[in-house]
Amino acid sequence: MSMKNVLGAASAVAMLAATAASAETITIATVNNGDMIRMQGYTDQFTAATGIDVEWVTLEENVLRQRVTTDITTKGGQFDIMTIGMYETPIWGANGWLVPLDNMSAEYNVGDILPAMAGGLSHDGTLYAAPFYGESSMIMYRTDLMEKAGLEMPDAPSWSFVAKAARAMTDRENDINGICLRGKAGWGEGGAFITAMSNSFGARWFDEEWNAQFDTREWSDTLNFFVNMMSDSGPAGYATNGFNENLSLFQQGKCGMWIDATVAASFVTNPNDSTVADKVGFALAPDNGMGVRSNWLWAWALAIPAGTQKADAAKQFIEWSTSNEYIELVAANEGWANVPPGARTSLYENPNYKDVPFAQMTLDSILSADPNNSTVDPSPYVGIQFAAIPEFAGIATEVSQEFSAVYAGQQSVEDALAKAQAITNDAMEAAGYR
Amino acid sequence: MATQHSRTAARIMMAPAVTLLLGWMLVPLIMTLYFSFKKYLPLRGGDLGWVGFDNYVRFVSSSAFWPSVTATLIIVGGVLLITICFGVLLAILLDQPMWGQGIVRILIIAPFFVMPTVSSLVWKNMFMDPNYGLLSYLWEFFGAEPIQWMSQAALPSIIIIVSWQWLPFATLILLTAIQSLDSEQLEASEMDGASTLRRFWHIILPHLSRAITVVLLIQTIFLLSIFAEIFVTTGGAFGSKTLSYLIFQRVLESQNVGLGSAGGVYAIILANIVAIFLMRIVGKNLDN
Amino acid sequence: MARAVSSRRKSINTALAWGIGLIIFFPILWTILTSFKTEGQAIADPPVFLFFDWTLENYSIVQDRSDYMRYLWNSVIIAGGSTLLGIIIAVPAAWSMAFVPSKRTKDILMWMLSTKMLPAVGVLYPIYLLFIKLGLLDSLFGLVIVLMLINLPIIIWMLYTYFKEIPGEILEAARMDGASLKSEILYVLTPMAIPGIASTILLNVILAWNEAFWTLNLTAAKAGPLTAFIASYSSPEGLFYAKLSAASTMAIAPILILGWFSQKQLVRGLTFGAVK
Numbered sequence: 001m002s003m004k005n006v007l008g009a010a011s012a013v014a015m016l017a018a019t020a021a022s023a024e025t026i027t028i029a030t031v032n033n034g035d036m037i038r039m040q041g042y043t044d045q046f047t048a049a050t051g052i053d054v055e056w057v058t059l060e061e062n063v064l065r066q067r068v069t070t071d072i073t074t075k076g077g078q079f080d081i082m083t084i085g086m087y088e089t090p091i092w093g094a095n096g097w098l099v100p101l102d103n104m105s106a107e108y109n110v111g112d113i114l115p116a117m118a119g120g121l122s123h124d125g126t127l128y129a130a131p132f133y134g135e136s137s138m139i140m141y142r143t144d145l146m147e148k149a150g151l152e153m154p155d156a157p158s159w160s161f162v163a164k165a166a167r168a169m170t171d172r173e174n175d176i177n178g179i180c181l182r183g184k185a186g187w188g189e190g191g192a193f194i195t196a197m198s199n200s201f202g203a204r205w206f207d208e209e210w211n212a213q214f215d216t217r218e219w220s221d222t223l224n225f226f227v228n229m230m231s232d233s234g235p236a237g238y239a240t241n242g243f244n245e246n247l248s249l250f251q252q253g254k255c256g257m258w259i260d261a262t263v264a265a266s267f268v269t270n271p272n273d274s275t276v277a278d279k280v281g282f283a284l285a286p287d288n289g290m291g292v293r294s295n296w297l298w299a300w301a302l303a304i305p306a307g308t309q310k311a312d313a314a315k316q317f318i319e320w321s322t323s324n325e326y327i328e329l330v331a332a333n334e335g336w337a338n339v340p341p342g343a344r345t346s347l348y349e350n351p352n353y354k355d356v357p358f359a360q361m362t363l364d365s366i367l368s369a370d371p372n373n374s375t376v377d378p379s380p381y382v383g384i385q386f387a388a389i390p391e392f393a394g395i396a397t398e399v400s401q402e403f404s405a406v407y408a409g410q411q412s413v414e415d416a417l418a419k420a421q422a423i424t425n426d427a428m429e430a431a432g433y434r
Numbered sequence: 435m436a437t438q439h440s441r442t443a444a445r446i447m448m449a450p451a452v453t454l455l456l457g458w459m460l461v462p463l464i465m466t467l468y469f470s471f472k473k474y475l476p477l478r479g480g481d482l483g484w485v486g487f488d489n490y491v492r493f494v495s496s497s498a499f500w501p502s503v504t505a506t507l508i509i510v511g512g513v514l515l516i517t518i519c520f521g522v523l524l525a526i527l528l529d530q531p532m533w534g535q536g537i538v539r540i541l542i543i544a545p546f547f548v549m550p551t552v553s554s555l556v557w558k559n560m561f562m563d564p565n566y567g568l569l570s571y572l573w574e575f576f577g578a579e580p581i582q583w584m585s586q587a588a589l590p591s592i593i594i595i596v597s598w599q600w601l602p603f604a605t606l607i608l609l610t611a612i613q614s615l616d617s618e619q620l621e622a623s624e625m626d627g628a629s630t631l632r633r634f635w636h637i638i639l640p641h642l643s644r645a646i647t648v649v650l651l652i653q654t655i656f657l658l659s660i661f662a663e664i665f666v667t668t669g670g671a672f673g674s675k676t677l678s679y680l681i682f683q684r685v686l687e688s689q690n691v692g693l694g695s696a697g698g699v700y701a702i703i704l705a706n707i708v709a710i711f712l713m714r715i716v717g718k719n720l721d722n
Numbered sequence: 723m724a725r726a727v728s729s730r731r732k733s734i735n736t737a738l739a740w741g742i743g744l745i746i747f748f749p750i751l752w753t754i755l756t757s758f759k760t761e762g763q764a765i766a767d768p769p770v771f772l773f774f775d776w777t778l779e780n781y782s783i784v785q786d787r788s789d790y791m792r793y794l795w796n797s798v799i800i801a802g803g804s805t806l807l808g809i810i811i812a813v814p815a816a817w818s819m820a821f822v823p824s825k826r827t828k829d830i831l832m833w834m835l836s837t838k839m840l841p842a843v844g845v846l847y848p849i850y851l852l853f854i855k856l857g858l859l860d861s862l863f864g865l866v867i868v869l870m871l872i873n874l875p876i877i878i879w880m881l882y883t884y885f886k887e888i889p890g891e892i893l894e895a896a897r898m899d900g901a902s903l904k905s906e907i908l909y910v911l912t913p914m915a916i917p918g919i920a921s922t923i924l925l926n927v928i929l930a931w932n933e934a935f936w937t938l939n940l941t942a943a944k945a946g947p948l949t950a951f952i953a954s955y956s957s958p959e960g961l962f963y964a965k966l967s968a969a970s971t972m973a974i975a976p977i978l979i980l981g982w983f984s985q986k987q988l989v990r991g992l993t994f995g996a997v998k
Binding site for chain 2: 743
Binding site for chain 3: 027040041058244
């Protein structure tokens with residue numbers, strides 16, 4: 001298309017060298033999700049307004065985690081802003097590794113950040129990271145296929161309805177799977193889904209003495225239900241499907257239902273990418289009549305590592321990128337459906353945003369998620385699809401690998417749960433909990 | 435032959451390389467040993483004191499340890515087997531007269547230039563993906579059920595990807611060796627009416643033994659520590675966790691540097707066992 | 723005396739070799755083709771091979787997002803710098819081993835190779851802490867040093883096997899003529915060893931170019947080479963095959979082209995002493 005861009009690269013280098021010398025430059029590590037990529041495109045406006053240059057280090061999620069964690073724990077000081085999630089923020093904040101975001105300017109209006117998000121990104125009441133976008137999870141379903149199956153999706157369905165609908169919508173001849181869910185190994189992929197789902201079945205990761213709970217009936221119920229439903233009505237090979245794989249399956253019209261991040265709503269309703277854009281309905285993530293739904297809560301947020309010399313410039317950038325002005329800037333250029341969602345209360349009060357079809361359901365999902373009270377029985381940890389303790393990412397990745405082996409038909413549910421129990425207790429012992 | 439003078443000069447000239455490598459080996463090794471006896475949890479305040487051999491015991495007693503050693507050996511062995519067998523056959527083929535030999539050589543050598551991250555991404559997404567991968571179209575075209583490569587055949591998939599990367603290297607070394615084979619010797623045997631198989635077995639293969647040794651040695655060194663291929667494809671799931679991946683999981687995912695360092699020491703021991711093993715079997719071949 | 727071969731057999735050889743060559747090359751070809759498709763065409767069912775609307779859109783998106791030239795430049799410096807530095811250190815060492823061998827030469831050589839077996843992930847924390855202390859994080863200099871050290875054993879070994887094939891008498895003759903050690907290395911040995919040195923350089927440029935652990939973990943915004951460039955294109959949200967292909971093509975094209983042009987030199991010296 002524009003060959004000029006490709007060829008003009010050399011002059012861009014020269015320009016970069018010229019400007020870098022004059023002003024302050026901050027380095028930001030971020031994840032390669034669509035909203036962040038879009039933000040990079042608008043960075044020029046920030047530089048024009050403040051004179052602060054921005055250098056981006058954009059990495060795929062797993063590499064990013066590895067990179068920023070190494071840097072923060074060793075105080076490497078390579079980044080002035082790090083993009084981290086709801087899992088890392090309270091842990092790092094508690095260790096004193098992040099600059100508290102307590103004296104933000106009045107225009108920024110910290111109070112406007114959705115309480116659920118602010119709560120998840122704080123430690124002891126101090127905010128340590130500003131949400132760039134936030135999400136819960138919900139059901140996205142094909143209205144046409146639901147109708148064809150002769151069913152009607154309630155606003156707040158139960159797991160038994162979802163399983164029934166999934167079986168009814170499945171049409172193997174036409175390559176339509178009743179339901180697409182994450183089975184991919186990794187604590188943030190399949191691990192996050194099954195953990196959130198287990199909450200609604202009354203399961204939990206740990207009892208109050210930090211003993212692993214995989215030997216309980218609740219976990220066995222969760223996993224059996226999931227495996228049965230997926231083998232009846234899920235796509236072949238779901239053991240390696242994560243967010244991205246399911247997104248493209250749904251966009252290609254191969255899924256009847258998909259329970260996943262609320263941010264996916266803007267992708268599946270975007271007619272440029274999705275073949276089913278005008279046939280998507282939304283509902284709350286299912287429950288099991290036990291008072292807890294299976295939706296999670298997550299935010300990608302910007303935090304300033306303690307020790308950076310450029311904390312002020314970094315704070316300026318955070319105020320800019322997570323502000324209402326930024327949301328309006330994106331809305332003006334790309335439409336309201338494409339603004340970063342789930343961070344601010346005022347967005348959901350904005351009459352323009354109310355017209356976006358998934359706005360209300362996103363808000364309802366976020367509001368119904370409570371990280372401090374995520375399980376039916378009491379648990380010692382904070383977090384819904386994770387437990388906010390440093391050991392969790394490692395343990396949950398290993399556990400979810402055992403689960404994925406079940407999904408791939410390589411071991412039984414009982415074996416996987418027994419291994420999960422051993423892995424978890426072993427790691428908790430190593431960390432000194434037990 | 436060598437004078438005292440030249441011996442001294444030789445020592446001096448070796449000094450920079452030896453010193454540097456000694457430093458590169460000792461500094462990380464000593465730090466790894468140091469950490470391996472510590473309870474070192476970066477996310478819990480770092481150094482939490484000495485723990486003796488706890489980390490060593492814990493690393494080995496984990497249910498993931500022996501499977502990871504097995505997976506490492508299967509991957510290394512599988513790749514070696516494939517690259518050497520196909521490498522020998524390809525080298526013999528390329529040694530035959532044909533049209534466009536130069537271009538064919540260019541085609542075959544190409545995978546060696548592709549960075550492991552890229553080749554893993556390309557294979558995983560564009561070939562082995564169960565929905566959009568080219569291989570699944572191929573399977574469907576022949577009326578077969580597409581394979582779920584990354585879950586049902588994780589180890590074979592990784593072996594295929596890594597073999598693809600290393601086959602050019604093996605082929606090239608073996609080809610150079612074959613080309614140095616005395617063609618008169620071959621012709622003489624041809625005259626004698628020796629069958630192709632006999633010629634291969636009694637003349638070509640013995641001639642190649644030295645080159646095969648070299649391929650074995652160099653590839654083993656590189657293959658023992660493969661990481662990107664697993665990180666990008668399976669993330670260690672479905673039984674594809676090698677020893678170096680297990681160490682990664684302990685150090686970075688679980689943030690337990692002490693435990694991971696103990697694993698590092700085991701990996702060094704394993705590497706040395708393999709090395710000694712190789713030297714014994716193979717070293718003789720290099721000497722003559 | 724050339725072997726007489728029937729043209730039938732030559733045809734069979736040609737067909738077989740070309741077939742295998744194309745199969746081996748196909749993943750790269752497919753990546754290049756896909757980089758010119760739209761995201762929709764990239765996953766089209768059935769796959770489209772040549773007949774699609776060729777577009778440069780992916781390249782322009784990739785270039786808009788990340789400054790390719792800077793990553794490329796860093797890759798060139800890191801791969802080139804580490805190789806040159808390695809050669810400068812390795813030539814004298816390999817010379818001593820080849821021409822003034824002692825009983826321990828073989829052991830030293832094997833020990834050097836064994837340093838390559840240390841699993842990189844196991845020493846990430848130690849090295850990272852060391853780099854912080856030395857102020858080398860995210861610097862090209864630091865990466866040049868690390869990659870030089872990683873590949874030094876291979877460089878020394880390649881040069882050693884190559885030097886060993888040079889008949890010692892030539893050097894002795896030079897010595898008789900009163901040549902100093904320096905001129906012996908510079909004027910007698912080096913010219914004879916040029917093919918070996920050239921292929922050593924090439925192999926190590928390739929190895930350093932493709933190294934993806936240290937180059938990713940020790941860099942941030944300034945020193946990241948093409949391996950870091952690729953890390954921002956693997957598995958983002960949505961369809962990404964075409965963009966991934968474009969980024970991949972950009973990352974491997976320079977080294978692929980270099981490799982193709984110099985493959986004769988590469989092959990000539992890539993024997994590791996395997997040929998007697």
